Amino acid sequence: MSVDAEGTETDEPGWEVDPDDESGAAVVATVGRQLRLRREAAGMRAAEFGQAIGYGEDLVYKVESGTRIPREEYLDKADKVLRAEGMISAMKQDVAEVRYPKKVRDLAKMEAKAVELLSYGNHNLHGLLQTEAHARALLGTRRPAYSQDELERMLSARLTRQSIFERSPAPDLSFVLEEVTVRRRIGGRSAARQQLQNLLEVGKLRNVEIQVMPTDRWDHPGTGGKIQVLKFPDGSAVGRTDDEYGGRPVSDPRYLRILELRHGIIRAGALTPQESQAFIERVLGET
Structure with a gap:
């Protein structure tokens, strides 16, 4: 102001x-x-x-x-x-x-309707998993920098999307995180510890699976960027990936099959949800 x-x-x-x-x-x-x-x-x-x-x-x-x-x-x-x-x-x-950017509003609307979400992130944690401190620090790294007002709007929009965890019936959510996104201390040690604790808590939800992809497993089809697929009650779906289709959302079944195939291979190569929980706990102990 x-x-x-x-x-x-x-x-x-x-x-x-x-x-x-x-x-x-x-x-x-x-x-x-x-x-x-x-x-x-x-x-x-x-x-x-x-x-x-x-x-x-x-x-x-x-x-x-x-x-x-x-x-x-x-x-x-x-x-x-x-x-x-x-x-x-x-x-x-x-x-x-x-008040929120159109792309964020559209994403929030799609997430609110989805019955299943498949996500792989190779650079940052998915917005649905971020704590307020993590999200604020992450948004603060953007260059050119957001104004304080823009940052607050983006932060509010990101946190509002997390109401998806309170939905009933709950959607099935699958996240595969690269090891570096778990280890990187965004916002400093205290914020990093809060973020790791949040991952552990969210990972305990029955409708959520969090898996970690170890850095030494390079031979998987996710090195081109993040992948996300949202599935809806009527059987339709939408997905996107960084390295194809211009980064735009796609709904053509032919393209969606490719994204689901890639995500499936990535999930299979990552640590299991149980192994991932243990891995995150170990990183928390080291932080």
Whole structure:
């Protein structure tokens, strides 16, 4: 949050509308239009309204024009000042998803519907397995760096996806982790220990299998990058891999069979879930 000399919040990066996100842009534009109509109906100028809710005039115009995603507190303050009796605050639900990048929203939606997930990661732990401290530190390594606001949005979106572990009926989740992703102390020793303990806890869930691929087993079909396959109740599926199909999600059964074959070979060459638990415990003891 940035504040100007008069104590009002000014614009900052991380809350702009993605021009490629048509559905998200439509939601923000509708909310902005409703805010402008209510403000004008109340006989308030943009500068006066901005002063009343603690935001700069320029930011008010951006929100009303649909180029800026309003914060929850913006909507709550607007509701109070415009005496909307909860009608504006109710729009928080409409913009909640838009706050997260479209690719993250789409992934979360697919994961929420999946009955089975197959994942192999050769560089980082899967987002569903990351603790908050690990995820924050990992996102912090990105260059060019995220703004603080962008980082918080990405972190919130990543942690929200982990509600998949609370679903009933629970989906079957299979993760194969490269040894290096278990050993790398992302965020330092304390964060690494928390992360390893989380892997051990998640690995005990009946619907979850976590396997570790030892570094000395190089002859497997995962050296080209991560692999993920999501299967849905209607029998359909979607998958992706880093080194083929342009890295884009694919749903063609021919391509999915290839991804499942690769993942199956990788699983077969990795440590068993029981051996993997013992391996993670050993690494924890060394950390």
